[in-house]
Amino acid sequence: METPLIEFRDVTKRFGGLTVLDRVNLKIYENQITTIMGKSGAGKSVMLKHIIGLLSPDAGTILFSGRPINKMKMGEWDQYRSQISYLFQHNALFDSLTVFDNIALPLRQTTVMSPKEIEKKVMARIEQTELTEAAGKYPTELSGGMQKRVALARALVTDPKIVLFDEPTTGQDPIRKNAILSTTAHYRKKFGFTAVLVSHDIPDVFFISDRIILLWEGGVAFQGPYEESTRLDHPMAEEFLRSLEGFQDELTGLLSKQMFRARYASTLNQGQAEKAVTALLFSVEFDLLTEALGPLAATEVLKALGEYIHTNLGSVGGFSARHSIGQILAILPYTDIHEAKQLVENFGKGLQKEVLSNIQALTKANIGATACFEIYVYAGMTEAHSNDDIDRIIEKARANQEIIATHRCDSKGGEI
Amino acid sequence: MEKRVQPSGISFIVFFNVFGKLAIDLVNDLGAAAIFFSKAFRMIFRSKQLPEIVQQVYHIGARSSSIVMLVGLFTGMVLGLQLYYTLAKFGSEGMLGSVISLSLIRELGPVLTAIMITARAGSSMAAEIGILRISEQIDALYTMRIDPVRYLVSPRIAASIISFPLLTAFFDLIGILGGYLTGVVLLSASGGVYFARVLSSVDIVDIRGGFIKSLVFAVIVSTICCFQGYFTHMRSDSSGAKSVSLSTTSAVVVSCVMILIADYVVTSFLM
Structure with missing residues (x-):
């Protein structure tokens, strides 16, 4: 030992x-x-x-x-x-x-x-x-x-x-x-x-x-x-x-882990599992981002991502919480895996257009970070069933992760 | 049947309670201060101390020099004024130089210089170290393996030991010139006689006595002021900023009282 x-x-x-x-x-x-x-x-x-x-x-x-x-x-x-x-x-x-x-x-x-x-x-x-x-x-x-x-x-x-x-x-x-x-x-x-x-x-x-x-x-x-x-x-x-x-994650506005767990349990136990329930796992390489940008700007990027997920998935009845420092887990109770694929595709395009294209300007305006950096946002999805615990669906979703949005810039800070 | 305690018995117990506690506290504090000084003094000779000592000589010595010289000038001037008329009653104006120089070199120089440095630099030593204590900076030094006594206290004690005799010498010199200004320039005593009396009456024993006193006062003032600041957090009567203010006040009051007590003790040994 x-x-x-x-x-x-x-x-x-x-x-x-x-x-x-x-x-x-x-x-x-x-x-x-x-x-x-x-x-x-x-x-x-x-x-x-x-x-x-x-x-x-x-x-x-x-x-x-x-x-x-x-x-x-x-x-x-x-x-x-x-x-x-x-x-x-x-x-x-x-x-x-x-x-x-x-x-x-x-x-x-x-x-x-x-x-x-x-x-x-x-x-x-x-x-x-x-x-x-x-x-x-x-x-x-x-x-x-x-x-x-x-x-x-x-x-x-x-x-x-x-x-x-x-x-x-x-x-x-x-x-x-x-x-x-x-x-x-x-x-x-x-x-x-x-x-x-x-x-x-x-x-x-x-x-x-x-x-x-x-x-x-x-x-x-x-x-x-x-x-x-x-x-x-x-x-x-x-x-x-x-x-x-508490009820909310102070940084992103998403649910706290405790609230997420409670809603996850009630969603799967109230017969929702009979219908389609899809779990989505979003990730950014937070360590690489911290290395490139510094912790403050990296956190700013994470905040922007969290807020976007909260707004967009909330509008279709989904709920989400930060699972780890660079990972967000979302549950879509009324969406099957095929609908979720379409949704994630549109979500990725929207994220690219509305958030990532502005991220350079946002980090510069908020905390003065001007360094050139790259962001890859990954998403993986899986169906959730009533006997699935959270760790299991995370594992399954992680195995399917693909890049859904990117941000890259040239040496002058302009987007490629 | 109830036993009744005699009123005189109660007051006797209260008296011993109060004075006994005071005596024990005093002995405790004296012992702690002596250990504190001995530790700090030994650490003066450690490596990397010189830059800190030089900096403290500037703060305690150089920056106190103007106020010490100003006080020395007016002390000499008032002595010249008072003594001229007193000596004139006995037809001894010629002794003016002797009386002024001896009283300054033996007594007033070391004592007043020490009191002035206490007011200017001693109070700042206590306040600065006290603030470092309550803002955890002394703990921070410890966590960085920097001995706080070596880093904060030893340079101040060393700088005081260097500065006190030098400032006392300045005080004496300016005081004698102050006496000359009033006695000779304003009141028409003979300048030649004034300086001749200064030279003939001041002996090396007088200068050595004043020097010893200033060294003793340097040790007393720096130890008391640093001790009060260093143990600000241990005060039972207050905490935080209030404890710093009380420590600073205690540092000045206790130093001044101890200067006068030590002056008597050292003088009695020197005589």
Whole structure:
């Protein structure tokens, strides 16, 4: 069995008479994104602070690769800490230092790198996080989203093995929330770190998380993959998770996953399955788009696609939800597979004409992205029957996916 | 039958409760401040400290020089004015240079310079570190493996140890010139006698005493101001911005009181 990268064993933490963590046991695995969720005051940030050593437990043990961190020798402890970065909820940037100096600070103070090497590395991170124009500015001159990216660049500049994110999307609008989360997922793949997030952004955070840890009344109510958490029979699921998820996906206006599931179940159980029900799976290569355009513009494209699907398929009685970060699943209850083919063909033409042809101008106007990029929108369809669960129809639809609309541009940004 | 506690017994217990707690808190704080200083002082000699120390010498020393010299000038001038008339009653105007220079070099120079730096730079040390604390920037330093005491406190203590004696020397010099302005230029005492008395009465022991005092004050002021800012979050009476404002006030008040207490103690050892 795989040894967890970080493990809490019976960890208890009290502040005065208040027990925040009560014999907590949890596991965080290497190269995964683990999201910690819980009500305010549940001890989420306290857990992160225990991992990095800002707090120590009153009882219990924290293990790193099977080794108790409280028994580490000085050098070993320093080595352990050098592998961890922490992204603070309010960024904790130094107002008296420029963006460049903020990012360079850990390298200047803790390494023996030459100023040239530091400059090269810092500029690379600045470019990767789209902060080139802000390099000489002070944090107070930047927007909230840019400050968050500076904090992210500072956290990543030391090439950490583990990055702890304390509510990274607080105070951001839906596009930026998704952009920050998709950036986290994108960088996790690119730089290969283990991410531990504290976040309440349902469903967005589920799209990027490999494991969810739910804290409830001082303990761990659940830990495991997201799909398992949906079957959780615990007061927390009702009181907390479902209330956070709501009815609509904030970014696209589509149904939340929870609402989608409820409508899917009722559609198939109310005799609709006797008639034709078709499932459509739309996809865009979100990772490639993020690589080409940056997370903000990529999220803008996803939003435009979601809104178009919502408007057009809603008018024929369909309903849809985001299934993963770049995939949208739609159900058409009164449409058979042949009608659906015709519908998808017309939909693809409309999408091409009404959305994709304007996408370059839209991303330029909304977020100033001028880079040339390509988008391929795929769609796959399958019939749905009353005994089909959602994962099965997704698999079937994915197997039939074809390109239905494209956007390509020349080097000057004009459409080909 | 109910036992009745005598009123005098209650007040006796209350007295010991209050003063006992105060005494324990005081000893705790003194111990914590001493450990804080010793850690920060040792870290002055670590690598990569020089640029930070130079920057702090500019903030604490260079930027305080104008106010210190202004205060020195008027202190010397008022001393010249007061002492000239007092000495004239005894026909000893010739002693003006001796009295002004000795009182400035031995006492007023180190004490007033330290108080002025406390007001200008000490308060900003406490406020700046306090704000870094409440905005989690000190925690951020820790997470980046940068020791906050080394990065924030040590350069300020080092810069104070460098700046206090230099500013005290400026204060003394300008003060003596201030005394010359009022005593000699305005009130017609002899200029030659004034400077001759300054030279003949000031001994190296006096200068060394003033130097030692300024070093002691530098350690006291920088340690207290940084300590108050660094532990802003531990205040039991407030939190957030309020705690920064209270820490800054405490830093200035406690520093000024400690300067005067330390002045007496050091003087009694030097005499």
